[in-house]
Amino acid sequence: xxxxxxxxxxxxxxxxRSGKTYAIKKTLAGVKEGVIFFNTQHEEMPNTFINCTAAxxxxxxxxxxxxxxxxxxxxxLDSKIREKELIFIINALYQRSNISKIYLVVDEVHLYxxxxxxxxxxxxxxxxxxxxxxxxxxxxxxxxxxxxxTQSEQFIIFRxxxxxxxFDRYGIPAxxxxxxxxxxxxxxxxxxxxxxxxGPFKV
Amino acid sequence: xxxxxSILDEINETDQPAADQIIADQPIQSRGMDLSFLKAxxxxxxxxxxxDHPLNFNKGKGxxxxxxxxxxxxxxLDLAIIDIFVGLLQFTKEKKVAQGVS
Numbered sequence: 147x148x149x150x151x152x153x154x155x156x157x158x159x160x161x162x163r164s165g166k167t168y169a170i171k172k173t174l175a176g177v178k179e180g181v182i183f184f185n186t187q188h189e190e191m192p193n194t195f196i197n198c199t200a201a202x203x204x205x206x207x208x209x210x211x212x213x214x215x216x217x218x219x220x221x222x223l224d225s226k227i228r229e230k231e232l233i234f235i236i237n238a239l240y241q242r243s244n245i246s247k248i249y250l251v252v253d254e255v256h257l258y259x260x261x262x263x264x265x266x267x268x269x270x271x272x273x274x275x276x277x278x279x280x281x282x283x284x285x286x287x288x289x290x291x292x293x294x295x296t297q298s299e300q301f302i303i304f305r306x307x308x309x310x311x312x313f314d315r316y317g318i319p320a321x322x323x324x325x326x327x328x329x330x331x332x333x334x335x336x337x338x339x340x341x342x343x344x345g346p347f348k349v
Numbered sequence: 350x351x352x353x354x355s356i357l358d359e360i361n362e363t364d365q366p367a368a369d370q371i372i373a374d375q376p377i378q379s380r381g382m383d384l385s386f387l388k389a390x391x392x393x394x395x396x397x398x399x400x401d402h403p404l405n406f407n408k409g410k411g412x413x414x415x416x417x418x419x420x421x422x423x424x425x426l427d428l429a430i431i432d433i434f435v436g437l438l439q440f441t442k443e444k445k446v447a448q449g450v451s
């Protein structure tokens with residue numbers, strides 16, 4: 147069962163090897179919209195994704211996304227260059243002439259700071275109007291910017307270390323989620339939309 | 350003609366400081382004028398030292414303070430421009446006296 151991505155931005159949290167990135171990759175491989183997966187950690191991606199880097203032309207990438215392609219964007223390992231690439235790509239997405247819905251996925255989103263973080267916040271606050279639906283993935287939710295969290299329509303929660311402090315901050319019922327995830331077993335997840343918890347699910 | 354440059358080319362081309370950083374790094378300027386003099390320290394010593402300054406024509410404290418400030422900006426004030434300005438004031442004063450204006 148693929149992850150229900152709702153109708154807004156998503157924040158996906160879970161420790162390493164909790165299945166969060168696999169679940170999102172598999173879900174996005176099956177959507178009809180274009181996807182750009184900003185692959186911070188150079189994860190392996192399904193064959194349906196087209197590998198792109200900074201050596202490629204942005205117009206080609208935009209054309210591909212418009213036709214529903216799934217782009218695996220592999221940024222530079224240098225964090226400063228990587229941040230510039232992210233900013234550039236987001237600017238390009240805002241400048242599309244055809245504002246069709248696309249997914250912008252940023253893996254390990256907590257690693258982005260300063261100007262790159264400002265750009266992500268811009269997406270989280272205005273991106274939907276420009277057809278940009280953010281999916282923020284992190285194994286360190288305590289380090290994810292508050293705006294990115296609060297502008298998400300829902301949290302997709304995999305197994306975490308359950309720091310109750312940040313769960314309480316967002317009103318996430320940590321104990322209930324813990325019980326559901328234990329019931330669901332390995333790679334299970336829940337969805338919390340600030341009102342209800344649904345799950346456990348598995349991809 | 351479609352842009353055929355790579356993302357890296359475009360990033361490197363536009364890799365300049367943000368506009369607000371450029372403004373923050375520049376010295377204070379306004380319409381080509383150098384306004385750094387606004388940060389100059391005032392002249393040395395107390396105001397009383399300037400009561401008997403040759404340019405303090407009314408021997409007042411107000412004038413003394415202005416002269417101290419001008420010294421900080423311009424140095425010892427033995428400048429031609431100072432002479433011209435003060436001379437003009439003196440000339441105007443003498444003219445009024447000659448015309449019987451009190």
